[in-house]
Amino acid sequence: MNIKTHIFIIALIVTALSACKKDDDVDVVVVPPRDRGEQQIKDDALLQDYLKTHFYTLEDVYVNGDNTVEYRTVKLDTIAGDNSDKPSIMDSGLVTTKKITKGDVEYTLYVLGLRTGEGSQKPTFADSTLVTYKGQLPYKNGDKIFDSALNPVWFDLTSVVDGFREALVDFKGASGVSKYNEDGTVTYNDDFGELVVFIPSGLAYFSEARTSIPAYSSLIFNVQLYKVNEADHDRDGIPSYLEDLDGDGMLVMDVDDNTDGDGFVNYLDTDDDGDGILTKNEITVKDLNQDGFITLDEITFYDDNGNGIKNHLDKDDRDSKNK
Template sequence: MNVRKYIFAIVLVVVSLYACKSDDDDEAAAAVPARDRAEQQVTDDAMLQEYLKTHFYKVEDVFINGDTTPEYQIVKLDTIEGANSGEPAIFDSDLLTTKKITSNDVEYNLYILNLNRGEGPQQPSFADSTLVTYKGELLFDDDNGFDSAVTPVWFNQVNLIEGWKEAVVDFKGTLSENFVENSDGTVSATGFGHMVIFIPSGLGYFNTSQPGIPSYSPLIFNIQLYKVNQADHDRDGIPSDLEDLDGDRIVADDNTDGDVSPNYLDTDDDGDGTLTRDEITVTDSNADGIITIDEITFYDDDGDGVSNHLDPDDRDVKNN
C-alpha cells in the first residue's frame, strides 16, 4: 500500500493535533454544563451498539495517481439496508473486541475493530510517539468526517483523547523494511497496525465541543499505525510512561517537586539541584533502543524507600 506525501504535510500535522488533542489542551473549546458521566456512558453505549448492529464495514483501496497502485486504504462504513441488507454487522464480526476502560470512576466500553495488529517489534505506550494516518467520523453522519490525514503524521500520545490512546497501545507499527520512502514522493507500507475504534464521549471530548464535533459525541476513528518511537520528553533517561508514578496512565499529574513541570517534562524531578539522569543509571542491555524498567538502576542512598531522583535528601551523582 502506498501513502502519498504532500508538500503541506506540516499543515496537516498542526490541524490533526488540534482535532485529536485532549479536552484540557484546548482552552478555546466550547463547553456545556457537564452531565453525570455514568448516565452519559449508558446513553453513549446504547448509541454505539445500535450503530455497530446496523452498519457493516469494507476496506477499500484509494487511487490518486491514476495508476494501478493504491496510495492508501480507507474503511467504508455503511448502513445494512437495501442492496446491503445481506452484509454482516460490525457487532457480529470476530474482529471486534470490547476493551473496558475505567476513567473518572466510570467503566467505559471501547469498541475496537482489529483489522491488523501490526508486524513491528514495538507497541506504543500511552506516552509514546506514533506515526499514523487516520479519519475521524461521527455516528450516523453521512458526510466526509470531521478530520483526516492521508499522509503519515507523528502524534504525541500524551496529548490525545483517552479512547484513541487506549486503543492504539494494543497495536504495533510495521517492520522498518516494510516502510519505504520512494523516489516518486510516495511511501510504501505493509504489515502496519490497522484499526477502527468506536469511542464513547467520556473517552473523547465529553461536554467540550471541537470543530465539527458537538459536545457529548461518540466518535469513530479509522487508524493506520506505521511507526512507534519511545518517548522520553525531558531526556532524563526515564521513558515518559515510567514517570507515571500513580499508575493512572496520565503523566501530566505526576509532579514530585511541585514546580511548573510534571516529572515527564522535568530534568530534575525532585528539585534537589542534581539532574535526574545523574541520579540513575541506564543501560540498554540488549541494544534495541528501547529502555525498560529493568534496564534502569534506581538508587536509595538513605534507605527511606524513596529513589534518589525523587528524594531531595539524596543528591549524589552516580554517573561520572
Template structure:
C-alpha cells in the first residue's frame, strides 16, 4: 500500500508538471498577424479562379429536370469520370460583380442558372430561400432543409458586414417565383420559375481572419440558393421602404442614423428625433410612392429636419 501511495503521488506530481508546462507553452503562443486585405483579396481571387477552372455544376440535371428535382446546385471537381465536364469558369451563366469594402475592391463570381420570374429584392429587403454554404474543399458549413426568411439588414453585422453584403448583392440579381399556392395544410407550393444560383466570394467579404466553426480563417466561401419569395421591407413601419433609408448610398442601412440616437433610421420611427413620427412628416401617395415635404425650403425634408418650422415664413 505504501508503494502504491508513493506511486500515486509521483504520478500526480508529473501530471501537475505537464499541465504547468502546457499552460506556459500556451501563454507564449503569438497571435497570427492580421493580413493585409488587399494582398489577401488577390490571393483569394487566385484561389477562386483556380476552383472555377477545376469544378463544374450539375448542368444536366437543370437541362432535363427529373420529376421531383429539387433544383439544388451540386458542385464537384473535374476528374475521372467527370473529366469532360465544362469548368464553371467557361460557363455562359457565370458573371462577375465588383464590391468595395474597407477601401478594397473585391470580385465575386455569380452563377445565374435561372434568374426567376418574380420580383427582385433590394439590398434592404427580406428573401425566402433555401441556401447552402460550403468551402472550396467542398466541406459544407451550413445547409437549410426547408426555406427560411433572410432579413438582409437584420442579419448584417457592422463589425463583419461583408458576408451578408456579398450574398445580398448576389440576390438582387435574381427574382423569386412568379406565384404560389397555399395548401390545406398551410404548406406552400411555388411555381417552377424561382431564381436559382450561387456566389463564390473572397474571405474579405466573409469572415476574413476569424474562424467560425468549420470555417477556417481566410476562407473563400460558396453560397448556392433557391430564391422563392421577396418581401419589400419597411422595418419600422414608418411609410418609407427600408432601402430608401440608405442616406449615404453605400447600400447598407445599419450605419444611417440621422438623429444620432444609436437607432438606425430604418428602425427608427422618428428619424430626426424632433418628437414627431416620421410617418406624419411624409406623404404616401395613392400609387404607393412616397413624397418628402420640405416645409421651410432649406433642402432638408421634414422627416430629417428637427427644425423644419424654423424660418418657415421667410422661405415662403
C-alpha cells in the first residue's frame, strides 16, 4: 500500500468521524408506539360511529364480459341528504360482534354477515381460502379503497391480518360450481359466503404504515368466500391447524409449536421431532369420507415406547410406519 492510499483512508476516517459528530448534535425524537389499550378505545368509538352513520347497498359485479352476475359488492355511504332515511349498518340486524384477545387487550370485530355460505367446510385459522375482496379505510366523507380483487385469489390465512382471519373462519364457501367459463375461470353457485368486517388497528397493522394505509388505521374488508382448501403446509399428513400444539390459534414464528427447536415450527417442518424419520412416516392418515379434509379422527398416532408422547414428537421413537 502506498502513502497516497494511507492518506486517502485517513481522510475517509476523519470525514466519517466528523459526520458522526454532526449527528450527535442533532436531537432525534423517537416516538414510541401508542398504548394498545388506549388505541383500541379510540378505534372502537370510531367504528361504532361509522356503523351508526353509514348505510350499505349491494351492487352487481360482472367479470367475464357476459350477462352473468359473478357476485355483489357492498357500497358504503353516509346517512345524509337524500339518504337521511336509510337505516344504518348498525341497525340492519345483520351486524354481530366478535371479541378477540391479543396480548392483554380485548378487541371487538364488527361483522356485517350478508350470507354464511352453503359449502361443506368453514376454514380454520391455518387454511387457504379463495376470495374476492375490497379493502377500504373508514373515512367519514368517502371511503378510500386501498386494495381489491375482482377475480378470485387464494389467501393463506396464516399470512393475513388477524381481523380478516378471525372474521373468515365463521363463514363457508359455495356449495359448488355452476359454470365453467371459456377463459378457464369458473362461476360458483350463488350461495357463497358474503361479509363485511370492520377491524380495529390492533387486529390490523397497528403502528406499521403500509402503502395507502396510514399507521393506526382501522380497516374495512368486503369479502366473498368461494372455496376452502385445508392447508398442510409441509405436506407431512397432519393439517396445519392440528400442528398448533399450544392451541393459541397462532403458527407463524410460534416457538411453542416447535418440538425439536430447529428453527422451523412444526407446520413447516417435515420432521417435527428431528429424529431423522419424516413425520408422514410416523403416522397413518386415511381420508375416510373422501371429502379432502383430514380430521383428527382420521389420523392414527403411535406411541411405541408408551411414554405418553406421540412418535412423531418423540426423538426416542423412530419406527417408520410407512415403509
